[in-house]
Structure formats: C-alpha cells, structure tokens
Amino acid sequence: MFEITPAEWTAILLSLRVAIIATLVATPFGIALAWLLARRNFWGKSILDAAVHLPLVLPPVVTGYLLLLTFGRRGMVGAWLADHLGIVFAFRWTGAALACGVMSFPLLVRPIRLSIEAIDRRLEQASSTLGAAPWQVFATVTLPLALPGILAGMVLGFAKAIGEFGATITFVSNIPGETQTISSAIYSLIQTPDGDSAAMRLVVISIVIAMGALIASEWFARRATQRLHGN
C-alpha cells in the first residue's frame, strides 16, 4: 500500500517548496511588521493590525478571490508585475506560494510580535550606551532575543502554509505539477473512484510532515530559551 507514485511525489515536493518559499519570503516582512506593531505608535495602527489578521477570519475563498482580482493576469498589480518584471502569479506555483504566504502571515507575525514585546528594553538602552547605533541594537540585541518567537512563528506559518487549501485553489486552481499541493491532490483523489488508497497515503504524509514541524519547533524553542536564559 505504501508505494508513493511519481504523481504523489510531485504533489509532496510542490507542497514543501510552496510552504518553504512562502515562509522564507514572508519572514522578513513578518519581523518588520511585528516590530512596527510592537514598538511604534502611528496613525492607523489598529487598521493595519486588523488587516494583518484579516486572512485568519475571512473565508479562504474570499482571500483567494481577492488575490485573483489583484494579482491575476488582469489584476491591477498582477498586470503591472507581468508587463514590467515578468513575474506571473496566476496559475503558477509562485501564486500558490503567495496565497500560502498571505494566509499564514497572521500566524507568523503574532509570536514574533509577542516576543519583541517581551524584550527588556533596558537591555537595548544598555546597548546604545555601549555605542550601538539603532540598527546595531536591533541586529545584536532585539533580533537574537526575539529568536524563539521568530522560530515559533516560522514553524506555525509553515504548518499553516503546507495545509492551505481554499485560497490556493481559488487563486491558482488545481493543476498537477504546477499548483496541485498535497491538500488539493487529496481533494481531487477523494472525488475520484478508487482514489481512496492514494488519498490515505497523502493523508499519512501530511501527518508526518505536521508532526515533524511541531517536534522541530519544540526543539528550537527549547534550545533558544536555554540560550536566552543564560545557562
């Protein structure tokens, strides 16, 4: 029963690629936004905060449709990117990564924001009296101290990205080898007669990946906490 077919491998590797790229690209933006929300007060902060959390509460199909309207070939941003930079999202794996990145963004930002808020700002003051410019304070004190939160956010974001279904299928459809991730492959298989055993294999693999991610995040968090508590 546990012969993984080439078609299934394609879906598995595509899922991993989509989720990894989505997480890696989203992380710097997530850190920047988390810092902004944790540390700065500005006009429209609560609106920005709400906008970041929107994908968490909107039906995924709505997010997918909005992405299609914006980043589709005839969408405002999508047309411009395609004409000027040659970047196309519609019906490509990059579009799947974009959808996963947007959907997992709130889960990525939240732990990072909490860990930045928990940092003792007096350590940052000490750093500046020792000659560190603001960007050096950020790089040598804030960022390392926020590391457990950053890792937790990345793992959570990755887990969300790898399971994302609704927004992805709405935005980039379900094309084997291009946009068919594990989730959409399972969806296709359970609608096909005799697809059950293949679907089961993919289900088992999803569980293995999810468990692996959770164990990895625990391990990272424990190591990072040890590092920070100075023992």
Place this chain on the structure above:
Amino acid sequence: MLRVDVTKQLGEFSLEASFSSEGRVTGLFGASGAGKTSLINMIAGLLRPDRGVITLDDETLDDTSKGIHVLPHRRRIGYVFQDARLFPHLNVAQNLDYGRRMNRLADDPAQRSRITDLLDIGSLLDRRPGRLSGGERQRVALGRALLSKPRLLLMDEPLGSLDEGRKVEILPYLMRLRDEGIPMVYVSHDAAELRQLATQIVMLRNGRVTALGGVKVLAVGTPV
C-alpha cells in the same frame, strides 16, 4: 568638564538641575525619587531634556535652543546600571567585547587583560550572565562599560542591588577605577559610599540641586 543645565517634566515630577563639575568623581547624592537617575539618563542621552544644555569638555551634547540632541551611541559615555543589564544571550567575554565591536575599535588584548585583572573576572569569561552572582554581574558590567573606552563613566547606584557583604566586595574595585583617571558621575543615596569615592558632590532633593561642593557638604544634610 561636565556642564548640565536642564529642566524636565516627568508627570507630576519636575526636574530643574544645574551644575558643572571638574572633579574626577562627581557624586550625585539624594534620596530615591530625587531625580538622580533621570538626570544621568539625560547625560547618557537616554532621556531628552525639555529645555537646557548639556556639554562635556568642548562638545555640546544637548542644546534644546539649537535643536541639538546627540544620540546615546554617539556620546561615548559609559553607563553602569544598578541592575547590570548584561546581555543574557552572550557570555561574559562577548559582553565585555560588545562595546569594542559596536564602536569598531581595534582589538586591544593588553587593555582587555588589564581590565579583567583589575576586576578579577578572568575566570568568568566563558560563563553566561545567568550563572553569575550579583557581585560578579556588577563587576562584568563595570568591565563592559570601561572596555567601550568612554570619556565619561556614569554609575547609577552600582552597589544598590547588592547586600552589605557584596558591597564590601565591590567597593575596592570602584576605588581602583577612580584611580584609572576616567571621569565618573556616581549616583548614590549612601553618604558613606560617596565619602569614600567622590571628589565632588552634587546634592539633589525633589528635582532641585540643594548643595554643591566637596564631600564636606554631605555632613550638612542627609536625604529624607
């Protein structure tokens, strides 16, 4: 020479202090709540005065009438906090080296070993701050500030968080530091401590300077 003439409103509390000091160790003396920490935070650049001027030697650090406010990292003023504030993610050696790295100073092993000897922290270099006693932490914080090569050293009750035994342990190191020749501003509410360390006293009460002069002014009034 340090010259301070500032006002600052902090909620209900108003600070209005003016003094200048040429002494090697300026003791800032007053009860808690007198505004001592706010005052040295302004000298460090961590707090911006509402109005006034702060100059060190010939450099203007703050002048609100001209809109001058030199940022803390450009002041080259070391600061030893009451609570040490060592970086928990770095070991002692990395903490000591931090200021040198940030200021991009050349490595100076001779100076480093001189300071570690002076403070007896050579055996702690591999440890994390979490594994240090209060007194050890404070000595490392002193070393860290010194190794950033400051032109002025601010100390905010560096003995304040230590019990009597630990105070006796640290005090000799502070006397050695005084003889290093870096000018210091030393904040304390303990007259005995200042009698041993300071060469000049600025007495502060409720945000106002009430006396200036040699250590003899400490006899005049003890803070409430």
